[in-house]
Each structure stands twice: as C-alpha cells, then as structure tokens.
Amino acid sequence: VLTTEVELGTETGTETGTETGTETGTETGTETGTETGTETGTSLVAARGQTLHALVSQLEGNNFLSWLTSSTGIQGLLESKAKASYLPANSEEVVNNSNQLRAEPASLRHPMTLVKSSASFLFVPIPFKDNGSFFLNLQSYESPIWYLFYILLLVIAFSLVRGTIRREFTTIAATIFSILFIIESSLVEVNVGTSIRHRSVLMIGILVAIVNQRRIKPDSHVK
Numbered sequence: 739v740l741t742t743e744v745e746l747g748t749e750t751g752t753e754t755g756t757e758t759g760t761e762t763g764t765e766t767g768t769e770t771g772t773e774t775g776t777e778t779g780t781s782l783v784a785a786r787g788q789t790l791h792a793l794v795s796q797l798e799g800n801n802f803l804s805w806l807t808s809s810t811g812i813q814g815l816l817e818s819k820a821k822a823s824y825l826p827a828n829s830e831e832v833v834n835n836s837n838q839l840r841a842e843p844a845s846l847r848h849p850m851t852l853v854k855s856s857a858s859f860l861f862v863p864i865p866f867k868d869n870g871s872f873f874l875n876l877q878s879y880e881s882p883i884w885y886l887f888y889i890l891l892l893v894i895a896f897s898l899v900r901g902t903i904r905r906e907f908t909t910i911a912a913t914i915f916s917i918l919f920i921i922e923s924s925l926v927e928v929n930v931g932t933s934i935r936h937r938s939v940l941m942i943g944i945l946v947a948i949v950n951q952r953r954i955k956p957d958s959h960v961k
Contacts, residue, residue: 785835786823787871787931794820819872838870841933844924855924859933860888870930877934884937887944891916894947904952912950916943 784791794816797804807813825831841862844855863869863878895913897903919940927933 781827782824783827783832785825785832787839787873790816790820790823790872835870839930841927841930843926843928852921852924856920859920859923859927862930874930890948891944894951902954904954906950908950909947912943912946916940916947919943
C-alpha cells in the first residue's frame with residue numbers, strides 16, 4: 739500500500755511539474771514571438787506630405803483655432819485625412835509616395851530633362867489625379883487657372899517675336915524673366931510642394947507682361 743501511494747505521488751508530482759513547465763514555456767515563447775512580430779510589422783509612419791500632419795498638430799496646440807475648426811467640422815476632416823495617411827514603415831507604399839512628392843531636377847548635360855522638369859514645375863499638381871498628398875490634391879483645382887496664364891505668356895512671347903505688340907522694355911524684360919525663371923526652377927527644384935510655393939513668383943512676371951503689352955495699330959511701325 740505504501741509503495742503504491744509513493745508511486746502515485748511521484749507520478750502526480752512529475753506530471754504536474756512537467757505539464758506546468760512545458761505549458762508555461764510554450765505559452766511565453768509563443769506570446770512573445772507573436773507580439774513582437776505583430777508590433778514590428780505594423781509600425782506606421784506619417785506619409786503623404788508633412789503639411790497636413792503639422793497643421794493638425796498646430797490646431798491641437800491652439801485652443802481658439804481648435805474650437806473654430808472643430809465647430810465647423812474642418813478639424814475632424816483634417817484629422818481623418820491625417821489618420822488615413824499613416825502607412826506601414828519601410829513598405830512599398832511609403833517609397834512610392836516619397837518618390838511621388840520628389841521633383842527630379844534637370845541637368846544641362848541632358849537637354850531633354852529640361853523639358854520634363856519644366857513641365858513638372860508648371861503643370862503639377864494635376865487636377866482629378868492623386869498627387870501624393872491631401873493639400874496637393876486640393877491645390878490641383880487651381881491648376882487650370884495657371885494653365886491659362888501660361889497660354890497668355892506664350893501668346894505674348896510669340897507676339898513679341900512677330901512684332902504684333904510693342905517691343906517695350908518692360909514687356910520684354912518680364913517675358914524673358916518668366917522664361918528664365920521656369921528654366922532655373924527646373925534645374926534646382928527637388929520637392930513638389932516647395933516648387934509650387936516658388937511658382938507663385940512666376941505669376942509676377944506673367945502679370946507684368948500682360949499689363950504692359952500694347953498691340954500695334956495696323957498703320958504703325960514696330961518700335
């Protein structure tokens with residue numbers, strides 16, 4: 739009887755100790771591995787332009803602006819857009835978005851790059867297309883107005899060459915300035931958002947050329 743009790747006690751103790759140790763070790767290892775892998779794989783980074791994230795941060799730190807934008811629903815919209823713009827770190831989406839927001843500067847060694855970079859400087863952001871960020875998509879709706887001014891600049895430039903408008907110094911200088919500014923920008927701009935802000939300078943030259951251009955009467959001569 740004593741022998742039997744000792745054997746039962748030994749088996750019970752051994753089984754309990756073995757099972758407990760095994761289960762604890764297995765559960766700990768599994769949980770640790772799963773949690774670490776999940777956290778690492780789903781870490782997110784702010785993408786699709788930093789202006790949106792900076793603006794949301796500024797609104798949260800200003801009580802008056804936070805109240806004003808909250809009451810109008812603007813803050814909720816901005817926060818939802820900012821939340822949706824977080825992407826997995828080191829993912830292909832982040833790389834593609836970074837490339838989309840980067841402007842490729844032209845090189846004088848490759849003249850064709852001047853055409854490509856100048857077109858990017860003038861026409862991006864493009865309406866009704868994902869341009870890589872919330873504010874670029876918003877700004878794209880004013881692009882048709884810019885396109886109209888580009889056409890007017892071309893008309894003035896060709897009119898100066900043909901002599902159908904007066905070749906006054908101010909008109910010539912404003913036209914040349916605008917053309918050189920486009921070329922210079924195509925060589926130095928490396929970020930789409932920055933190039934759009936710099937593009938506002940171009941409007942000065944175009945407006946001066948438009949305001950100062952004078953058509954020549956049919957019975958007069960080019961001056």
